[in-house]
Amino acid sequence: MSNLSAAVPPLCDLKPEARDLTACNTLGLASHASACVVIERIGQLDALSELARCHASLLILGGGSNVVLPDRVPGLVARVALRGLCRVQEREDAWIVEAAAGEAWHDVVSACIAQGWDGLENLALIPGTVGAAPVQNIGAYGVELADRLDSVQAWHIPGRRMVHMTAADCRFAYRDSVFKRAHPGEWLIVSVRLALPRPWRPVLDYPDLQRDAGLSAGAPPTARTIFDAVCRIRRAKLPDPATIGNAGSFFKNPLVDARAHDRLLARFPGLVSYVQSDGRYKLAAGWLIDQCGWKGRALGSAGVHDRQALVLVNRGGAKADDVMALARAIQRDVMSRYGVKLDPEPVVVAGQV
Numbered sequence: 001m002s003n004l005s006a007a008v009p010p011l012c013d014l015k016p017e018a019r020d021l022t023a024c025n026t027l028g029l030a031s032h033a034s035a036c037v038v039i040e041r042i043g044q045l046d047a048l049s050e051l052a053r054c055h056a057s058l059l060i061l062g063g064g065s066n067v068v069l070p071d072r073v074p075g076l077v078a079r080v081a082l083r084g085l086c087r088v089q090e091r092e093d094a095w096i097v098e099a100a101a102g103e104a105w106h107d108v109v110s111a112c113i114a115q116g117w118d119g120l121e122n123l124a125l126i127p128g129t130v131g132a133a134p135v136q137n138i139g140a141y142g143v144e145l146a147d148r149l150d151s152v153q154a155w156h157i158p159g160r161r162m163v164h165m166t167a168a169d170c171r172f173a174y175r176d177s178v179f180k181r182a183h184p185g186e187w188l189i190v191s192v193r194l195a196l197p198r199p200w201r202p203v204l205d206y207p208d209l210q211r212d213a214g215l216s217a218g219a220p221p222t223a224r225t226i227f228d229a230v231c232r233i234r235r236a237k238l239p240d241p242a243t244i245g246n247a248g249s250f251f252k253n254p255l256v257d258a259r260a261h262d263r264l265l266a267r268f269p270g271l272v273s274y275v276q277s278d279g280r281y282k283l284a285a286g287w288l289i290d291q292c293g294w295k296g297r298a299l300g301s302a303g304v305h306d307r308q309a310l311v312l313v314n315r316g317g318a319k320a321d322d323v324m325a326l327a328r329a330i331q332r333d334v335m336s337r338y339g340v341k342l343d344p345e346p347v348v349v350a351g352q353v
């Protein structure tokens with residue numbers, strides 16, 4: 001574990017190079033950038049701001065687990081490879097752990113559990129990097145990043161300055177944040193401070209966790225047993241991007257008001273939905289897509305996963321257009337049967353014209 005605050009001299013050695021990005025996105029879409037840089041040191045951020053001024057657009061790429069990349073990415077691409085993980089504070093109510101943006105999210109979860117800094121176990125095995133986690137406020141099995149986030153350090157690219165943001169400043173919502181709503185290329189997340197509550201309390205409300213045989217078998221749950229259960233459940237349902245290209249859930253679970261929900265429930269008694277604190281309902285998009293008969297089906301080289309209809313997969317050689325054609329076909333079917341609009345969860349990057 002290295003200390004993030006170790007002083008590093010500023011270096012201006014950023015030389016954009018052409019790069020094949022096919023291996024840099026978990027959907028495995030064939031994609032190419034004509035100008036790409038890798039950010040390994042905080043001292044390179046000022047040079048990045050300068051470079052960004054000379055390009056029409058800037059795409060910040062972490063683990064590429066939540067993007068649909070076009071064949072040719074326009075402008076400049078910056079891959080974030082900042083590393084480091086350390087405990088920075090031991091508060092009475094929380095361990096404060098700082099992780100650099102380029103660390104793999106799951107490695108940070110594993111390392112924290114190994115150190116006894118519990119609280120991230122429900123978020124195990126989410127693909128992607130630490131820097132991408134706040135952008136879409138990653139969440140799974142009853143916990144969202146927003147529940148465990150102390151603050152974010154982010155570089156404001158046009159303003160050429162480092163900004164410290166509290167969790168409130170990040171304006172987190174379901175799979176949404178100030179970073180996701182900002183103009184692409186405005187912010188580069190440098191590091192994230194996690195607040196892991198003391199004393200630790202298990203979060204076991206999610207139906208899949210309640211059903212897990214390993215967890216319900218007697219002994220009180222620990223962060224480790226929950227971590228293992230979440231890994232088991234995810235491996236059983238969700239395809240591993242190393243084996244088959246995918247970006248996790250391709251659509252967000254849509255939110256509808258109570259009247260629309262009640263109307264749908266009257267017509268479709270099997271509807272899967274969850275009431276929210278504001279009285280609206282979140283519908284299980286996987287169920288809607290499944291009911292339209294899409295599970296396991298394909299359109300050319302893009303397909304719908306056979307165990308989770310919310311996940312679109314690259315069956316080999318798919319390009320962004322193939323995935324988006326499939327996504328549009330699914331959106332049309334769900335709209336015509338249920339009158340519900342599905343919004344993609346990944347960021348869909350526009351191609352070079």
Ligand code: EPU
Pocket residue numbers: 139140141142206208237238247248249250251252253272284285286287288290295307308309310345
């Ligand atoms: N369902 C079906 N058919 C399917 C898939 C789901 O009928 O093919 C129904 C089932 O009844 C199931 C319900 O939908 O009980 C909900 O499915 P699941 O528990 O698998 O969760 P989800 O709503 O599909 C969300 C997140 C996942 C996260 C899980 C667990 C979104 C868009 N997705 O999926 O996040 O892992 O809950 O918390 O919110 C991701 O964002 O990439 C992701 C995988």
